[in-house]
Amino acid sequence: MVSAIEIRGLVREFKGGITAVAGIDLDVAPGEIYGFLGPNGAGKSTTVHMLTTLLPPTAGSAKVGGFDIVDEGAKVRATIGAALQEAALDPLLTGREHLKLQLALHGIPRDERPRRTDELLERVGLRLAADRKIGGYSGGMKRRLDLALALAHRPRILFLDEPTTGLDPQSRSALWDEVVRLKRDEGVTVFLTTQYLEEADLLADRVGIIDHGRIVAEGTTASLKAEIGRPTVEALPANGTETRSLEDVLRRFGELQPSTAGVAVRLDGRGDLAEVVRALDSAQIRVADLHLHAPTLDDVFLAKTGRSLEGSEEEPSAPE
Amino acid sequence: MIRTLRQPANWITPLVFPLALMAVNTGGLDAATNIPGFPSDSFLPFFLAFPFIQGSLFATINAGVDLARDIQTGFLNRLSLTPMSGTALLVGHLGGVIVLGFVQALWYLGAGLVMGVRLESGFAGAAVLFVLAVLIVLAFGSFGAFAALRTGSTEAVQSLFPVFFVFLFLSSMNLPRNLIETDWFRLVASANPVSYLIEGIRSLVIFGWDAEALALAFSISIGLAIAGLALSSVAMRGRLART
Numbered sequence: 346m347v348s349a350i351e352i353r354g355l356v357r358e359f360k361g362g363i364t365a366v367a368g369i370d371l372d373v374a375p376g377e378i379y380g381f382l383g384p385n386g387a388g389k390s391t392t393v394h395m396l397t398t399l400l401p402p403t404a405g406s407a408k409v410g411g412f413d414i415v416d417e418g419a420k421v422r423a424t425i426g427a428a429l430q431e432a433a434l435d436p437l438l439t440g441r442e443h444l445k446l447q448l449a450l451h452g453i454p455r456d457e458r459p460r461r462t463d464e465l466l467e468r469v470g471l472r473l474a475a476d477r478k479i480g481g482y483s484g485g486m487k488r489r490l491d492l493a494l495a496l497a498h499r500p501r502i503l504f505l506d507e508p509t510t511g512l513d514p515q516s517r518s519a520l521w522d523e524v525v526r527l528k529r530d531e532g533v534t535v536f537l538t539t540q541y542l543e544e545a546d547l548l549a550d551r552v553g554i555i556d557h558g559r560i561v562a563e564g565t566t567a568s569l570k571a572e573i574g575r576p577t578v579e580a581l582p583a584n585g586t587e588t589r590s591l592e593d594v595l596r597r598f599g600e601l602q603p604s605t606a607g608v609a610v611r612l613d614g615r616g617d618l619a620e621v622v623r624a625l626d627s628a629q630i631r632v633a634d635l636h637l638h639a640p641t642l643d644d645v646f647l648a649k650t651g652r653s654l655e656g657s658e659e660e661p662s663a664p665e
Numbered sequence: 666m667i668r669t670l671r672q673p674a675n676w677i678t679p680l681v682f683p684l685a686l687m688a689v690n691t692g693g694l695d696a697a698t699n700i701p702g703f704p705s706d707s708f709l710p711f712f713l714a715f716p717f718i719q720g721s722l723f724a725t726i727n728a729g730v731d732l733a734r735d736i737q738t739g740f741l742n743r744l745s746l747t748p749m750s751g752t753a754l755l756v757g758h759l760g761g762v763i764v765l766g767f768v769q770a771l772w773y774l775g776a777g778l779v780m781g782v783r784l785e786s787g788f789a790g791a792a793v794l795f796v797l798a799v800l801i802v803l804a805f806g807s808f809g810a811f812a813a814l815r816t817g818s819t820e821a822v823q824s825l826f827p828v829f830f831v832f833l834f835l836s837s838m839n840l841p842r843n844l845i846e847t848d849w850f851r852l853v854a855s856a857n858p859v860s861y862l863i864e865g866i867r868s869l870v871i872f873g874w875d876a877e878a879l880a881l882a883f884s885i886s887i888g889l890a891i892a893g894l895a896l897s898s899v900a901m902r903g904r905l906a907r908t
Contacts, residue, residue: 397746398746399742399745399746419748422746422747422748423748425746427746429739429742429743430739431738431739432739433738433739433740433742433743434738434740435668435735435738435740437667437668437671437672438667438668442667447743447747450744450747450748450749451747451748452748478671494743
């Protein structure tokens with residue numbers, strides 16, 4: 346199967362010895378949502394700029410839609426849509442004018458533009474605000490228009506660079522729904538960069554975690570988490586005298602783990618949370634609290650880099 | 666054009682301010698017409714060339730600022746992801762500048778005629794004047810675009826205005842070069858290409874058909890336009906940096 350996006354040894358260096366992307370390899374299958382996860386300054390946006398032909402690589406190669414990003418830039422651009430980190434809209438134009446301009450620049454026939462404009466505005470929920478200037482749009486509205494502009498010419502491959510940064514939960518959820526719909530109904534390949542674990546977890550078929558310009562982990566979210574370990578169940582006995590009994594029950598499901606709050610066991614496959622609850626009930630052990638701790642992508646990042654992704658300090662950004 | 670129309674300051678200022686300055690200077694410098702050898706009885710026809718040049722500067726800076734803003738906001742990146750070539754994007758941008766320049770020329774000439782100026786070169790001269798005015802706007806506009814593309818900064822483009830203004834004042838704007846008594850000023854004005862642009866427009870108003878003045882004005886405006894377009898094309902290629 347030919348990859349929708351194929352990257353081999355891609356490098357980008359900037360003046361002053363800054364290496365924003367230090368050699369990455371990855372493949373994205375057609376119709377896949379690929380999540381590119383990493384902290385600020387990891388090289389996510391620089392990678393997107395190279396793949397969308399806005400920045401030439403220093404070394405390495407990549408193909409997008411089967412076209413080389415260096416030698417066949419024009420063909421790449423015809424194949425892709427991109428919503429970059431900045432919404433990049435003109436505050437003096439209306440949403441409808443932006444779309445008409447985008448359609449005209451992509452060579453969409455004049456008689457098709459009004460229908461396509463209305464269709465896109467409807468899809469992103471901006472029909473009522475279509476004739477307002479962008480200066481009056483909220484952040485969420487700008488992002489939705491940005492997405493509509495990226496989809497104007499029906500691209501096969503869509504690049505979304507941190508599309509939900511700064512959005513309220515409702516706008517974020519609406520944008521996620523649209524991304525899922527694009528993949529499901531239209532088979533669009535989506536390359537999504539994000540620093541939000543939840544977003545990658547929810548949307549991505551596969552995730553690549555990038556740090557300091559290198560991919561440190563790649564796979565499905567389930568496989569990445571399974572690499573780190575199985576879930577842990579932690580129980581707080583209602584009565585301190587039942588701690589020993591609690592330990593006996595939980596020991597049946599895995600190896601006991603250190604816990605400050607009560608008793609914890611790392612599940613080893615002999616049972617899941619529901620079975621633990623049934624076992625505690627059968628033994629008539631009352632618990633005041635019960636938690637299931639599943640490994641997160643942050644745990645994956647921590648295991649691979651020694652740092653937490655969430656709350657990680659902002660790295661100096663590479664100049665564009 | 667839509668963006669320009671929606672920013673009244675971008676077109677009201679170029680239309681109003683040059684005429685206001687012309688009115689002030691005409692009132693204050695009318696006595697200059699008494700100098701032996703002054704080419705007209707009234708200062709107004711002599712000075713009518715000024716708003717064409719100053720208006721071009723305003724239009725250039727405003728358009729350059731718009732382009733720099735497009736760079737800063739990332740809008741140029743969006744445009745560069747379309748099939749449009751860099752040249753087409755530049756031509757589109759300068760096209761708006763040219764249209765505004767034509768409108769301005771119409772306005773200034775109309776104001777002059779209303780104020781009693783008579784065009785010695787007649788209707789044909791008016792047509793030539795419009796062509797020259799558009800070339801001047803294109804020349805200045807392309808340098809404004811170059812500054813915007815090279816710096817990507819609205820502040821840098823705006824800082825060009827006083828520089829261009831100095832060129833305007835160190836010219837034959839207020840006096841014919843042969844009547845400038847201060848040697849260094851006359852030398853500077855003679856070396857200043859803006860003097861010849863002014864004199865070309867002025868010749869159509871006062872003298873009718875002055876081949877030398879027109880040849881110099883057209884040569885310089887075309888030369889500046891070619892230089893400006895070349896620089897801005899190179900700057901556009903560098904700015905887009907697309908593969």
